[in-house]
Amino acid sequence: MKFERFCDHIHVLRTPFGAVTSAVTLVEGKEGCTLIDSGANDETVRSCILPALREFGADGRDMRRLLCTHTHGDHIGGHFMLKQLFPDMEIVVTERQAPKVADPLLYNIRIRSVYPAYSAPPSYGLRGVAADRVLMEGERVAGLVSVPAAGHDDDCVGWLHEASGTLISGDALQGGGTETQGIALYFDLDAYRKTLERMEKIGAERILAAHDFRLAGAQAESSAACRAYIDCCRAVTEEYDRILHEIGSTGTPKAAEILIERTGGKMPEYLFLAMYTVDAHYSCTNMKRKEKVSQ
Ligand SMILES: [Zn+2]
Numbered sequence: 001m002k003f004e005r006f007c008d009h010i011h012v013l014r015t016p017f018g019a020v021t022s023a024v025t026l027v028e029g030k031e032g033c034t035l036i037d038s039g040a041n042d043e044t045v046r047s048c049i050l051p052a053l054r055e056f057g058a059d060g061r062d063m064r065r066l067l068c069t070h071t072h073g074d075h076i077g078g079h080f081m082l083k084q085l086f087p088d089m090e091i092v093v094t095e096r097q098a099p100k101v102a103d104p105l106l107y108n109i110r111i112r113s114v115y116p117a118y119s120a121p122p123s124y125g126l127r128g129v130a131a132d133r134v135l136m137e138g139e140r141v142a143g144l145v146s147v148p149a150a151g152h153d154d155d156c157v158g159w160l161h162e163a164s165g166t167l168i169s170g171d172a173l174q175g176g177g178t179e180t181q182g183i184a185l186y187f188d189l190d191a192y193r194k195t196l197e198r199m200e201k202i203g204a205e206r207i208l209a210a211h212d213f214r215l216a217g218a219q220a221e222s223s224a225a226c227r228a229y230i231d232c233c234r235a236v237t238e239e240y241d242r243i244l245h246e247i248g249s250t251g252t253p254k255a256a257e258i259l260i261e262r263t264g265g266k267m268p269e270y271l272f273l274a275m276y277t278v279d280a281h282y283s284c285t286n287m288k289r290k291e292k293v294s295q
Contacts, residue, residue: 001048002055006208006219007164011056014218015039015048020178022074023210023218024049025168026056027161031142032064035089036159036168037210038078041125045078050085065090065133065142069170069210070156071100073108073123080127090132094146096155102128112272118253119272144168147202151192152185158199165205167226173199173209173233175216177277182260182268184213184236189280193237200230214265239263244281252278 003011009028014021017040025036039049053063063086068076079101083091093101100107105126112119135146146157149172159168172195174184186192204226212218215236220229243262244255256274260267268274 002052007166007206007221010161010164010166010168010208012208013048013052014212015044017044017074017211019180020211023208024052024078025208026053026058027142027144027168029142033058033062034065034067034142034144035063035082036067036144037069037075037170038066038082040074040077041123042078042081045081045085049078049082060086060088063089065092067092067141067144067159068097068101069159069168069172070153071097071104071107072153072171073104073126075170075210076101076104077123077126079129083129091129092133092135092141093131094135094137094155094157097157098131098134100155102130104128111276115252115272115275118270118275120270147198149195149199151188151195153187154191156195160202160204165203166208167199167202167204167206168208169199170210173207173213173216173229174236175209175213175229175232176236176263177214177265177274178211179214179266180268182265182271182274183240183256183263183277184233185273185277186280187276189237189284192280193234196230196234200227236263240277240281244278252282 003013003026006012011026013024015024024039027034066089109122112122144159144161147160149156149158152171156172158172177184205223207220207226207229209218216229216232220226247258252275255278256271
């Protein structure tokens with residue numbers, strides 16, 4: 001497994017994460033190398049990231065900073081070990097990301113506590129790191145600027161590489177969700193839609209997403225393809241709205257199952273992520289909140 005060239009100065013390593021992959025992106029610049037996201041755990045660092053860095057010809061001195069697109073376990077699970085291995089590498093976060101990077105397990109447990117009967121066990125191996133640098137909104141770092149991208153979660157950002165017009169979107173643009181989620185995942189539909197608008201206005205020339213999302217894919221490589229990618233994400237939210245209106249009041253778990261079935265997704269082992277999306281639609285202004293089925 002090695003870093004594949006995405007465009008000038010940007011390389012991507014798609015590390016394993018269960019049945020899907022999670023991207024670790026390497027950005028080369030005058031100020032050394034920047035990594036964005038770190039995969040799911042120590043094992044990813046040991047068996048994928050380190051050999052790939054070696055193959056790429058980068059060593060500890062080249063690794064100047066580590067950023068993340070958001071603080072879910074599949075994106076920051078390697079942060080702790082990478083910092084142990086490269087102590088001079090700066091951990092750079094946004095203000096919103098700082099507390100969750102410091103204690104990702106707490107957050108991982110919290111999002112599994114809303115629907116315990118439908119949730120996967122917490123990722124107890126997750127360890128936190130202290131931030132070396134906290135960016136103000138819009139502050140640039142090594143040719144990258146953070147674009148607020150709430151919706152999937154409140155600490156999501158897209159990293160815009162200005163020289164190439166590449167938007168490193170993490171999970172901010174969900175397409176139809178990953179294979180293992182069943183459907184797109186967002187905690188806040190209003191925020192997600194605003195993110196889609198913001199991303200459209202940026203007019204990126206390329207999109208590099210963290211996962212190979214159903215319907216939208218893992219990347220887009222022209223301005224027109226970027227617009228189509230974002231349109232696809234928007235159409236998905238509209239389709240979910242339509243289906244949820246149609247099926248009426250069935251309670252969150254049943255609605256999540258129907259949504260997955262009707263949109264052709266694979267039924268996940270745990271339903272909690274899809275249930276967050278259903279609730280995001282229920283809480284949105286134009287839909288009445290339905291009663292949740294009690295646990
Ligand atoms: Zn993810």
